[in-house]
Amino acid sequence: MADRVRPGRAVSDGGDPRRLLESAAGLVGAAPDGPPAGPLRVGVDLGTASCVLVVLDGDGRPVWVDSHPSGALRDGVVVDFARATATVRLLRTRAEEALGVTLASAATAYPPCIPVKDARACTYVCESAGFTDVVLVDEVTAAQRTLEVVDGVVVDVGGGSTGVGVFRGGRLDALDDRAGGGHHLDLVLAGALGLSVEDAEVHKREHQRDSLPVLVPGLQRIAESVRAMTRDAEELPLHLAGGALMITGAGDVLAEYLERTVVTYPHALLITPIGIARSAA
Template sequence: MAAPDDGWAAAHALLAEAASRRDDPILTPPSRPRVGVDLGTASCVLVVLDDDRPVWVESAGSGALHDGVVVDFARAVATVRSLRSRAEDALGVPLTRAATAYPPCIPVADARACTYVCEAAGFDEVALVDEVSAAQRTLEISDGVVVDVGGGSTGIGVFRGGELVRLDDRPGGGHHLDLVLAGALGITVEEAERTKRERPADALPILVPGLHRIAESVRAMTAGTDDELPLHLAGGALMIPRAGDVLASYLQRTVVTHPHALLVTPVGIARSCPEEGTTQ
């Protein structure tokens, strides 16, 4: 596995600042607010940027999506509305424009449901972007493969010269790893998720077959691309120490991990939010 180099210094600084906003938000009214809503399988993340600087980051448990599809509309709306209200109260400004994202290759109607959730939660204008392109807007990778491993699916985007040349998505992500761990240890899925986060060294050997399954999905989705392109991991599902090493060894490809990977896509979604006076 390759270590990130200075080429991603700006992206890593942005992610570090976003991570710090969870405990230390900037409670002054942003002059140019840009909002990103990441409707995840396990949790929903709301990011507020002031132009390009993170000022507010908060998440809440959701469970309203399954494999990128909204399965509990009312619950999803309530979660986003609560996060939006808390951010507005803290920052002292109305938040009326946002961006949200969907896994690549899901049906158009399912992708639009993500927009409808945000509109029902009080946003007047909502831009829609796929999750892989959102991750790229944070990492700004010129030549490489973005691998966004979410709770329910794994998406990939192949970039050359900064342009997206291939986009794909397959089922399988963090929730499936939790199922593997829960079955092996005889515990609930919720307990498995906590074990994965709190005792990753114990969980990793059990999760290797699940990681290999994700790796096989990546192999299939990138078939025909040049093997010299590095794989850049985003998403919270693989925030397990040495998970990137497992993928690199199995695929025999360069795998690059990035700090605060859980925030790569949410920050990129916020960067996709149109500014006042612009159209999407």
């Protein structure tokens, strides 16, 4: 069933998301060449395992990409407000120092279907970190703003949850979210190998080939969630976003289990942060 898995390519007239993601990935840890052309747009993806901050220039090109371990969220909900705020403030300060500008506004995102008060907590974190104007968007819509899927399903697998958006004709037709993501895969691996959850996350990244067989049941559980959330859209391909499934072979597992076409992208961890930045005012 491996022929059901294909790399992401241009899915609309908006351009090729692969080139955009490759460009953004090349900026991680890199100093900018010079002052960026404004106005700048900032995206803050709070994340379960790490927080990612992306800055786009006036033409929508990435000019700064940075991340820092967080652990302040669980299942998409802020559980350590002080730690989350400190992480965002650190990333904002590093970006300002590198770019030589003040970043006053930003966008951030929340998993679909969580309570309104929990979604607003993401806004409050960014405001407490120094952003005075914060736009709030759901993570699936943010991912779509990077991928620009016309007819397909955007599957955003984060650390704590899996969000699904069904798009027809480029318009959102259905939106849903269920618990279960990268953190749950880490728990499976930690239990099987006798590791701490933190060490399991590292092992998953550094030993992907060895980790995949152990993670198949967890991946199939995620696949079942996707199946349940897309019962009226079985004919549409799945476009994978988020860092949780950045494991070689994960797309094949989902494609074989669901018997559906799965579209994968390089540096999928950056899909949602870039889309969040595109959502900024």
